[in-house]
Amino acid sequence: MKWPRSIRSGVCFTFDVDGPLIWRSKIRVNPKFGNPVCVSLGEFGPNIGVPRILKLLRQYDIKACFFIPGGTIEEYPDMVKQVFDEDHEIGFHSYSHVNPADLTYEQEKEDFEKGLELFQKVFKDRPYGYRSPAADMGDQTWGLLDEFDFVYDTTMMGTDSPYIKQMKKNKIVVLPMHWMLDDWPHFGWNMYPSFPYQANLQSQETVYEIWKGEFDGMYELDEGCVYVLCMHPQLIGRASRIRMLERLIQHMRQFPDIWIAKPIELAREAQKALG
Ligand SMILES: [Zn+2]
Secondary structure, X not given: OOOOOOOOEEEEEEEEOOOOHHHHOOOOOOHHHHOHHHHHHHHHHHHHHHHHHHHHHHHOOOOOEEEEOHHHHHHOHHHHHHHHHOXXXXXXXXXXXXXXXXXXXXXXXXXXXXXXXXHHHHHOOOOOEEOOXXXXXXXXXXXXXXXXXXXXXXXXOOOOOOEEEEOOOOEEEEOOOOHHHEOHHHHOOOOOOOOOOOOOOOOHHHHHHHHHHHHHHHHHHOOOEEEEEEEOHHHHOOHHXXXXXXXXXXXXXXXXXXXXXXXXXXXXXXXXXXX
């Protein structure tokens, strides 16, 4: 993959605004995830994390993508309006935030339809990009992305530059991510051992080193990589971590030949380049 205008790497900032829905959707795994502490942890995202993130993005004039499940769009209309009014992309992150691998074709199709209908109602538009909840896919998920004409997915991890997945109807662009560029494996700790995706509480300095190292590596390789940072406002919105994110932005800003853009812009460009 070759980016235009001598660009060495594409960069996008993405935020999965799960809110308390992520905890409620895990009640089936462990009923305690519905307890008031877990739910309040989820509330931190839309209430505190998102305003801090928006302020930071405004300060550095960066347009990002917020993947918001339908249930959270309904629960936090003011937060969603603020994100939308500041011209960030809103990506599709399911309606119910249930792991698609646990759903049948009919169940997941219904979830897509419910979510897409809500998008139309709230944004008078459709979403173009998809990120799976729970970073998992069912056997039927790719077929549904094709059926509903999504332009890109940013869940898969097959390479570190954009690639095309040829489907029956569409050539869907994949903007690959990786666990190391996801804040959850570094910061997503919960007190219940049965918590899926259990992580340690990592120092933000270690995470800075990992995130900066991958950015520098992609830049030096100059292979047309894409740097997809996946963050959750309930985790990255904490005081020490948001400062770390700011430092990372400042570091990136020293390189004129990188392209920080909404993922839909990167996907459209990749579509042109990869045919
Ligand atoms: Zn999520």
